[in-house]
Amino acid sequence: MSGHLPQFTDDLCARLRESLRRTGYDADGVLGTLGESAHAALGRGEPEPAARASRDAGELGTLIRLFLLGGAEPRDAVRAALAPVPLDDAIAVGLVTDGDEVRAGLDLRPHGDERGSWWVLSDLDSDVLGGQVPADHVLGVGHASLSLIRATIRRPVDTLLDLGTGNGVQALHATRHARRVTASDVSERALALADATFRLNELDVELLRGEWFAPVARRRFDQIVCNPPFVVGPPRVDYTYRDSGLAGDDASALVVRQLPAFLTEGGTGQLLASWLHVRGEDWADRVQRWLPPETDAWFVQRDVADPALYVGTWLRDAGIDPRSAQGREKAAAWLDWFAEAKVQGIGFGFVTLRRAGTAHPTVVCEDLRQSYDDPLGPEAGAWLDRVAWLREHDGELAATRFRVPPTVVAEHVDRLSDDGWETSVRRLHRTDGPGWQHDADELVTALLAGCRGVLPLSDLLGLLAVAHGRPAGELTEAALPVVRELVRHGMLEPA
Structure with a gap:
């Protein structure tokens, strides 16, 4: 209560x-x-x-x-x-x-992973309460928390910060791979319940209270995870677990902008985030403006919500009936704000950051709205590895021997024409992980057919140039950007 x-x-x-x-x-x-x-x-x-x-x-x-x-x-x-x-x-x-x-x-429930089980304490949700949750409500382990758990890189680190810990579930998982875990929150109630969770599970976690990064000023961590109050809309705080008091997507922007400064060199940060889809603006341009220099960044958009659906979902989440007078008043103010800001949709997804220490970081924004079962955490770690490899070997790609992983297949879509079946779509499909797909023309599929770890890329391109009557330099110039993208997505790897 x-x-x-x-x-x-x-x-x-x-x-x-x-x-x-x-x-x-x-x-x-x-x-x-x-x-x-x-x-x-x-x-x-x-x-x-x-x-x-x-x-x-x-x-x-x-x-x-x-x-x-x-x-x-x-x-x-x-x-x-x-x-x-x-x-x-x-x-x-x-x-x-x-x-x-x-x-x-209170909500007291078991929560486990492949190595064992914990207990998590939080507040009762609106369904159990039978009405609206209090302003200082501490959320249980919901879908957003679980998705961040699955998206987090699990590699051994010395220090980890769980920013905005809530009930502490991200910190619980962090104790599996981090030697020292720090958890912070602005909510006194959240810290009290997180403290009870850690005591109940006999875990030593440092707890700090304060807004955003203020409690860890002048400190750096090998890894930071954050499930911030990412709900977008007017600048208000109805519920501390979801509202930041900042307008629009400024909460997500603040974390992305400030987080890298609190990482050790090469350290990583991962967070859930929301961003506005504003009329006349590309969402990728919007989120890239948040980034500080020398930061590798991977923005993965998992969903885009219609404003009306978004408002109704979050009203129900708080236990407010959208049909009630209170619900209609809140919905009207929220939708008016969206209309004034020219918001056409609300994007939601994961952000992976690395303090890269280079003037030429890699920044990629992409949609991943298809369903997939594999957790994103291992893929995020592998993405950072592949980006680092490309940065180190970019000038040597033509001399590199590549191979196609066994999980990558080529798919053809044929249409019946007057001359028989004709291939209208050629597509490369990685069948594991997020299931990346790339459209590919005949030359790309032919190039990958030769990537068996035997000949360097330059030799393969030379053979293709002769076979298709194309200048080798022109073919190489066109192929290298495709090769880089396929390497980033784990669809082509150095032998």
């Missing part, structure tokens, strides 16, 4: 941890009890299959219904499930409510 800062002591966390372990309330235990079908239904917001599956699960079932389904449970059943945590202590810190039937006061 808003206004009451939870104070989870080490002793309380130790007792709660014992209770959760004893009952099996972890990622594997919940999945094992519910089964894959009911667990998937719960993830879709359909609680009834999970409620049925938990009926005969004893104390674990009590905790599942209490914390995951938002149900009311008998006082004695909750007391038994939480032991050795005294029920009065759980009520005092706001973990559960008081009464003959007890409800969750």
Whole structure:
């Protein structure tokens, strides 16, 4: 509940941890009890299959219904499930409510990765509250958090900053690959819940309070991750978890502009971001203006939302009915602001940054709106590797022996004409990772057919020039930009 800062002591966390372990309330235990079908239904917001599956699960079932389904449970059943945590202590810190039937006061849920399970504390969402969330609401592990988790590079680093930590879930994952983790937030309530999360999981994370980068002034980190308040619109703060108080996409611009200065040389930063699609302006030109010098940057646009759909989505997220008087008033002000700013859409995606230390950094903005299952994190790391390789070897491309990875295929689309089947589309398709695709003409597909790690690129281009009656210099000049792009996308690699 808003206004009451939870104070989870080490002793309380130790007792709660014992209770959760004893009952099996972890990622594997919940999945094992519910089964894959009911667990998937719960993830879709359909609680009834999970409620049925938990009926005969004893104390674990009590905790599942209490914390995951938002149900009311008998006082004695909750007391038994939480032991050795005294029920009065759980009520005092706001973990559960008081009464003959007890409800969750906070969201406490298992969250895992391939190496194990944690517990994350946050505030109850609007569905459980049955109405609008408070202004200092601390969001749980939602789709945006999960997408950033999957998009983050997981390579060993010494220091990592989780800027705007919220409930602390990004920092949890960071402890897997960073020796020292710092987490900051402007919200006192968010830091209190993140602190409880870290104590509950026996993790040593440095916590700092303040706006943006102020708490870490004059410090540098090997890696920075950030899930900022990226909702765009009028300059206001209705909810600290999503609103920055800055107009439009200025919050995303601020992070992109300032983040590289807090990185060590070669350090990386990754964030979720939003950008406006303004009439008469290319979104790529807009976001590139945010960048400081000497910064490699990869902007990946995952979606573009219509302003009306965007406003309705975020009103519902806060528990406001768009049909209510309050909802219509807020929607009108929001849509008026979009109209005045000539906003035609709102782009959303991931930004990967590297302090490159060069006057000629690589900056790429591209759409990745197709669906794919692989996490983007490994691809982001590989993209940075490939960009660094190209920078180091750009003058040697013609002398390099390349090969086509086995995951790259050539696709032809043929159309029936008066003369029979004719190829109308030639396309290169990388079948792993994000599934990059490139249109390719006959010469490009012929060039890649020869890239088997045996002949240098110059020899292959010479053979093609002879076969097609083209000057070798002209063919080389046309081919090198294509080769660079294919290397960046992992569709061509040095042998």
